[in-house]
Amino acid sequence: MVPVSPHSKKPIRIRQRILCVLVCIMAAGLCYAGENPSGNIIPYEEDFTLTVSGKYNIVSVGDRMAASYEADKPWALGLGLRYKSLSASFSIPLYKISGREPFSTFDFRMNSYPGKFYYSLFCMRYQDFYRDADTSDVRDTDMQLFSAGITGGWVMNHKNHSLGAVYNLSGRQEKSSGSPLLGFGVFYTSLHSRDGALEQYRDKDRLVSFGPSAGYSYTFVFPRNFFLNLMAAAEVNAGISVDRKTWHFMPQIMPRISFGYNHTSWSLNFVGDCRFLLILRNPERPDGLLTSSMTINFSYRF
Numbered sequence: 001m002v003p004v005s006p007h008s009k010k011p012i013r014i015r016q017r018i019l020c021v022l023v024c025i026m027a028a029g030l031c032y033a034g035e036n037p038s039g040n041i042i043p044y045e046e047d048f049t050l051t052v053s054g055k056y057n058i059v060s061v062g063d064r065m066a067a068s069y070e071a072d073k074p075w076a077l078g079l080g081l082r083y084k085s086l087s088a089s090f091s092i093p094l095y096k097i098s099g100r101e102p103f104s105t106f107d108f109r110m111n112s113y114p115g116k117f118y119y120s121l122f123c124m125r126y127q128d129f130y131r132d133a134d135t136s137d138v139r140d141t142d143m144q145l146f147s148a149g150i151t152g153g154w155v156m157n158h159k160n161h162s163l164g165a166v167y168n169l170s171g172r173q174e175k176s177s178g179s180p181l182l183g184f185g186v187f188y189t190s191l192h193s194r195d196g197a198l199e200q201y202r203d204k205d206r207l208v209s210f211g212p213s214a215g216y217s218y219t220f221v222f223p224r225n226f227f228l229n230l231m232a233a234a235e236v237n238a239g240i241s242v243d244r245k246t247w248h249f250m251p252q253i254m255p256r257i258s259f260g261y262n263h264t265s266w267s268l269n270f271v272g273d274c275r276f277l278l279i280l281r282n283p284e285r286p287d288g289l290l291t292s293s294m295t296i297n298f299s300y301r302f
Contacts, residue, residue: 041115041162043084043171046265046301051080053297055091057107059126060290061145061191062198069129069143069198076107078295086112087168107293113155113164118183121150124291142194143201147291153183153213166219166229166258169267169299173227178218185235186210189277189289200287207279209239209250229258239279252277260297267299 055078059071078091088110105126112119129143155161157179164170187209193201215233222228232255239250253276260269274292281287 040160040174040177041165041171042174044301047084049080049082049087049169049267049299049301051078051082051087051089051297051299053078053080053089053091053295055107055293055295057093057126058290058292058294059129059145060288061129061143062288071105071126071129071145078107080297080299082168082170082299085114085164085168085170086110087170111168113162113168113170115162116155116158117152118155118163118181119150119152121148123148143197144190144192144194145289146190147188147289149185149187151183151185151213153181155217156180156182161217161219163217163229163231166227166260166269167256167271169260169262169269169297172225172262173219173221176219176221178216181213181215181217181231181233183213183215183233184211185213185237187237187277191289200281204243206242207239207248207250208242209237209277211235211237211250213254215254225262227258227260227262229256231256246281249280250277251280265301267297267301269297269299271295271297 055076057071057074057076061069076091076093078089080087080089091107093105107124109122110120124147126145127143155163157177160175160177161179162171162173165173189207190204191201192204196202213233213235215231217229217231219227219229232253235252235254237250237252239248240246241248255274257272258269260267272294277289279287279289
């Protein structure tokens with residue numbers, strides 16, 4: 001067993017403060033949950049939606065010159081609730097549902113698409129990583145990841161294009177259209193390889209990054225209520241290591257896809273979501289953090 005340091009309570013207090021901030025943001029989001037309809041965007045009459053999700057998570061951390069590690073047990077079950085344009089979801093791996101520590105690995109997300117603006121926040125914790133099977137050394141590693149962040153931005157063509165119609169299914173877009181996206185994000189990431197399998201994270205490293213983003217979203221509207229959205233954004237972030245007191249360049253890219261069908265009282269869609277963060281401590285040996293998921297959502301409006 002790894003001895004517990006008296007300083008180990010400090011990261012726990014930091015995570016608790018982050019969770020409190022996220023809860024406050026979620027509560028404040030209720031004030032901005034109203035729709036901003038236009039001629040091409042038709043909100044549903046029902047204010048609430050209950051969503052059941054099946055997820056396959058891909059989480060990988062490592063560096064180009066050494067090894068990469070991926071999260072074990074990727075299948076997860078999630079539940080979500082939408083009120084007008086505000087939605088929240090929570091998922092945990094299937095094997096954790098009946099385990100001793102069901103919330104030791106989780107993924108929480110909240111999104112709000114009131115019209116001309118969008119807001120997204122996430123909070124996730126993963127453990128139980130394993131070495132890439134393509135290498136000769138296949139073994140478990142005591143790697144822990146905690147990540148949280150919030151992004152917000154402007155949908156420039158909001159009168160004709162809706163992110164809410166394809167991601168939290170709060171309405172229906174009548175015609176195909178696209179829009180440039182401009183935003184800003186703040187992120188917190190904590191990495192700790194307690195067994196030293198990744199040498200650079202033998203000691204816990206807590207990173208805070210922030211910066212502007214730019215992207216584009218386009219939705220194809222097909223006959224019989226089918227739709228396909230393609231979206232991608234890139235962020236240019238400055239990051240600081242709280243523990244090492246050093247600054248780093250931490251760019252990231254965030255592609256997304258949503259394909260679905262809208263019925264009169266329910267919707268079904270597939271969402272692919274990816275976030276790739278590059279940590280440039282050493283330009284010749286950068287670290288990469290990949291968090292992505294493939295989700296099938298069944299949503300019932302009431």
